[in-house]
Amino acid sequence: MWAVAGGAGFALLEGLLGLLRPAQGVAYQWLDLPLSLLGWVLVATLLSLPRHGERLASGVLLALVLPVLLGSPWWALLGLLGLVIPKVGIAAFASMGLLSAWLHPRESLEQATHPELPGLMLITVDTLRFDHAPGLLGQLPVQAVSAAPWTLPAMDSVMLGVSAVEHGGGREGETGVTRPKGARLAERLKEQGYVNSAWVCNPHLRPELGFDRGFESFVHSDTWRDPVLLRFLVQDRMQRWTGEIPHMWRARDQALVSLAMRDVERGMEGRFVWLHILGPHEYLRDPVQVGADTGELYALAVERSGNDLAALLQAIPSGTRVLLMSDHGESLGEGGLWGHGTDLSDAQLLVPAWVMGMSLPMAEGPVFSWDLPGAVFEGQALTSHPQAPVTGVRGDPQRAALRSASGYQALDLSQGIVLDELDLGPLKGQLEALGYIGFPSD
Numbered sequence: 001m002w003a004v005a006g007g008a009g010f011a012l013l014e015g016l017l018g019l020l021r022p023a024q025g026v027a028y029q030w031l032d033l034p035l036s037l038l039g040w041v042l043v044a045t046l047l048s049l050p051r052h053g054e055r056l057a058s059g060v061l062l063a064l065v066l067p068v069l070l071g072s073p074w075w076a077l078l079g080l081l082g083l084v085i086p087k088v089g090i091a092a093f094a095s096m097g098l099l100s101a102w103l104h105p106r107e108s109l110e111q112a113t114h115p116e117l118p119g120l121m122l123i124t125v126d127t128l129r130f131d132h133a134p135g136l137l138g139q140l141p142v143q144a145v146s147a148a149p150w151t152l153p154a155m156d157s158v159m160l161g162v163s164a165v166e167h168g169g170g171r172e173g174e175t176g177v178t179r180p181k182g183a184r185l186a187e188r189l190k191e192q193g194y195v196n197s198a199w200v201c202n203p204h205l206r207p208e209l210g211f212d213r214g215f216e217s218f219v220h221s222d223t224w225r226d227p228v229l230l231r232f233l234v235q236d237r238m239q240r241w242t243g244e245i246p247h248m249w250r251a252r253d254q255a256l257v258s259l260a261m262r263d264v265e266r267g268m269e270g271r272f273v274w275l276h277i278l279g280p281h282e283y284l285r286d287p288v289q290v291g292a293d294t295g296e297l298y299a300l301a302v303e304r305s306g307n308d309l310a311a312l313l314q315a316i317p318s319g320t321r322v323l324l325m326s327d328h329g330e331s332l333g334e335g336g337l338w339g340h341g342t343d344l345s346d347a348q349l350l351v352p353a354w355v356m357g358m359s360l361p362m363a364e365g366p367v368f369s370w371d372l373p374g375a376v377f378e379g380q381a382l383t384s385h386p387q388a389p390v391t392g393v394r395g396d397p398q399r400a401a402l403r404s405a406s407g408y409q410a411l412d413l414s415q416g417i418v419l420d421e422l423d424l425g426p427l428k429g430q431l432e433a434l435g436y437i438g439f440p441s442d
Contacts, residue, residue: 006091007044011037013098018227028227039230112270114193118357119268119320120377121260122185124158125305126151126202127281127340129329133352135302136309137324141352142362144369145403146328148392149348150341152177152204154327155211157370159184161380165389165411171397179210185373186214189272197263199256200276215274219259221252249285253277253308261312268320272377275312279305280330295332313356321358323376325369326351341394344401344408349390365405 014036018028125136133141147157153170160167160182169180186196197217205211205220212218226232226248235246248255260275283301284294309324316322331337331347340348353372360375365384375382389411391400400411 004041004044007040007042008037010095010098011040014040014227014229017098017102032228035231036228039228043230112195112267114270115267117193117270119270119317120189120194120272121264121268121316121320121322122272122274122373122377123309123322123324124155124274124276125280125309125324125326126276126278127328127330128302128305128326128352129332129347130350130352132280132299132302135299136306136352137313137354139354141354142372143366144325144351144353144372145366145388145390146326146349146351146369147390149328149344149390150204150392150394151202151327152209153392154369155205156180158325158327158373159186159211161185161370161374163368163370163389164391165400165413170392172395173397184210184213185377186272186274188214189377190214193270194272195270196272196274198274198276199260200274201252201256201278202276202281205276221248221256224248224255249282253279253305257308257312261315264312264315264317268317277305277308279308294338298330298332316357319357321376322356323353323372324356325353325372341392344390344393344399344403349403 011033015028015030015033018032019030128136130141130143146154147164148154148170150170153164153167156167156169156179157164160180162182164170167180167182169178171178186194186198190196196215197219198212198215199219200211201221203222206222207218207220226235226246231247235244235248238244239246256275256277260273263271263273280298280301283298313322313324328340329346329348329351330340331342331345334347335343335345337343337345337347342348350366351369353367353369355372355376358376360382362382362384365386366388367382367384368388371380371382374380387402387404387409389400390403390408391411391413393399398413400413401408402411
């Protein structure tokens with residue numbers, strides 16, 4: 001009975017901690033309490049086997065179950081602890097739930113120090129192609145040319161204000177992927193007095209790759225953990241073994257939007273907020289309609305992202321300058337191509353952009369996506385160009401072209417810039433788990 005009572009007690013403590021000290025991401029809710037209670041009581045019951053075999057059974061079970069659940073043989077040490085002192089071993093296992101909840105990242109919203117500065121917000125919607133833009137937002141967008149057909153080099157360009165051909169980032173090599181140098185958007189705005197916060201997802205936008213530079217608060221959803229420890233452990237294993245999408249991934253965009261809403265509610269003056277959501281990118285991973293074709297699934301994912309953003313866009317106060325755009329597009333069978341990062345084509349490079357809260361004169365023809373943040377947030381001139389330099393095809397780092405109204409003309413990068421390379425290291429497994437391909441072997 002001590003084990004059952006202990007399991008129930010830990011479940012109650014986990015729930016109390018989750019409710020009183022809410023973390024980023026999916027918050028603990030009252031309905032989670034029965035699930036946690038049932039899970040911990042079940043674990044405790046299994047471990048409190050008949051008295052004669054209690055010590056051996058507890059130790060063996062912990063030694064076998066923990067490495068499987070947590071993905072590391074080091075957790076077997078708790079099994080040895082359970083073998084020697086069962087109650088202490090079980091308590092240590094359960095205590096990890098409390099420790100995980102306590103150490104879970106919290107918001108760090110800095111106070112704006114220059115309220116005379118207009119509020120700025122950059123919203124990037126992953127993998128949104130231009131011709132599907134009406135499904136996201138009612139008004140017609142500006143047509144822009146992305147610097148590259150996948151996130152890393154494309155968003156490097158957005159943050160640096162130069163083409164991927166010029167900055168050279170995102171080129172895959174034998175030791176990793178190149179990272180560009182230069183002052184990023186948040187760093188430049190910080191020098192003007194802005195307090196910067198970011199609420200983002202997508203493994204390519206992690207701090208390790210430099211996207212946190214200039215932000216006082218940078219929150220990436222990869223740091224989140226489900227507030228119910230047992231559910232998180234089971235879903236993490238299921239995702240690794242079967243590819244099943246965890247609950248937190250399905251609710252990720254809504255959580256990010258809710259967190260960005262807190263910045264808006266605190267007042268946007270003197271604040272720059274970057275929000276990145278992943279909905280359209282995930283159209284094949286979380287289908288809502290069995291049997292729907294790929295185009296329908298993509299359109300539904302775009303529509304869901306528009307619904308996620310609706311309340312936030314309505315809440316943004318007047319006078320705030322907002323740039324809503326995409327990093328790159330998506331091939332949906334055109335020319336036999338699917339996905340992105342595979343070709344320099346309009347389907348993967350033409351993206352929509354909306355500017356709100358200010359009047360931005362637009363010349364005829366597509367603009368460079370990497371020019372838009374500077375024009376909206378820093379007052380730089382915006383002009384369209386007859387040719388856009390583009391590059392970034394996965395697995396073909398030297399491939400580049402000039403896009404014009406007549407098509408794509410090959411661009412020679414044989415004398416490309418030599419940059420420092422960054423080993424992807426632990427990111428490699430995560431990227432491959434999400435379906436990305438073309439990474440060098442360890």
